[in-house]
Amino acid sequence: MKIITKSNTNIIKVFIANCIIIFLAAIYAYIRYSANNLPIPDGSIIFFLNKGLATTAAISISISYILSNLSKLKSINLNFNAYLKYFGTIGFILAALHIFVSLMLLNSIRFPYLFKTASVFNFYGEMTIFFGVISIGLFLMPAITSITSVKLAMGANSWKKYQQIGYFALLALIFHVYFANFFQTSNFSKSFAYLLPLHYFIWAIILTTLTLKAISIFKKKQTISEFPTEVQGKK
Numbered sequence: 001m002k003i004i005t006k007s008n009t010n011i012i013k014v015f016i017a018n019c020i021i022i023f024l025a026a027i028y029a030y031i032r033y034s035a036n037n038l039p040i041p042d043g044s045i046i047f048f049l050n051k052g053l054a055t056t057a058a059i060s061i062s063i064s065y066i067l068s069n070l071s072k073l074k075s076i077n078l079n080f081n082a083y084l085k086y087f088g089t090i091g092f093i094l095a096a097l098h099i100f101v102s103l104m105l106l107n108s109i110r111f112p113y114l115f116k117t118a119s120v121f122n123f124y125g126e127m128t129i130f131f132g133v134i135s136i137g138l139f140l141m142p143a144i145t146s147i148t149s150v151k152l153a154m155g156a157n158s159w160k161k162y163q164q165i166g167y168f169a170l171l172a173l174i175f176h177v178y179f180a181n182f183f184q185t186s187n188f189s190k191s192f193a194y195l196l197p198l199h200y201f202i203w204a205i206i207l208t209t210l211t212l213k214a215i216s217i218f219k220k221k222q223t224i225s226e227f228p229t230e231v232q233g234k235k
């Protein structure tokens with residue numbers, strides 16, 4: 001008889017939530033492209049699926065960091081630790097899938113705005129790849145150190161430091177998304193007639209994550225400075 005543990009049900013819940021976001025993001029992007037008469041390239045299913053994967057990767061990883069920060073806020077007094085690891089891990093796997101699908105799709109016919117000639121990237125193409133590589137490279141650190149055996153082998157302090165690298169990866173992601181969508185941002189009237197582009201939602205969730213982190217650093221500093229110096233010295 002199979003035993004369904006609590007952690008199994010949690011991972012299934014997070015997996016289903018991610019599948020729903022992929023589906024909704026892909027459909028939203030399709031409706032938006034159609035409504036604004038934006039050019040839909042060949043292989044449209046995989047093109048929009050890739051948008052769903054990319055968006056959900058960014059959202060899932062951000063949710064993981066948001067939950068981690070919310071769990072630390074004493075005023076809220078909620079503990080989301082059971083979910084945050086799964087949002088991070090599944091988000092990372094989706095990011096890897098997005099890279100794989102992007103490299104399959106990437107050419108000057110589907111993405112003319114990222115290429116100078118048929119086989120050479122323009123500045124925006126180069127920057128998209130550059131920040132994409134930086135982002136996945138940085139996300140790799142928290143992902144590896146989330147593996148239970150690696151985590152147990154590290155001290156709590158160095159484990160925390162590796163997890164914080166994810167914030168820099170999110171920062172790189174803002175630029176990756178900016179350069180990947182530069183053509184939309186520059187064609188303001190054409191792209192924005194109906195429905196906001198997906199990357200606006202992605203920026204919003206990343207900025208929320210970074211703001212929460214800034215608040216938690218500020219609160220921590222404030223708590224430390226509320227102690228007289230002698231007490232801090234004794235701690």
Ligand code: HEM
Nearest residue numbers: 051054055057058095099102132133135136177180198199
């Ligand atoms: C080597 C690394 C990477 C490559 C080659 C790459 C490639 C691409 C390409 C070609 C696009 C444009 C797709 C389109 O407009 O349909 C894109 C957009 C995007 N990528 Fe990546 N990417 C990389 C890493 C990442 C990572 C690590 C993440 C997230 C964790 C990510 C999330 C996104 C997002 C959210 C978009 C914008 C989607 C949209 O606005 O529709 N990418 N990427």
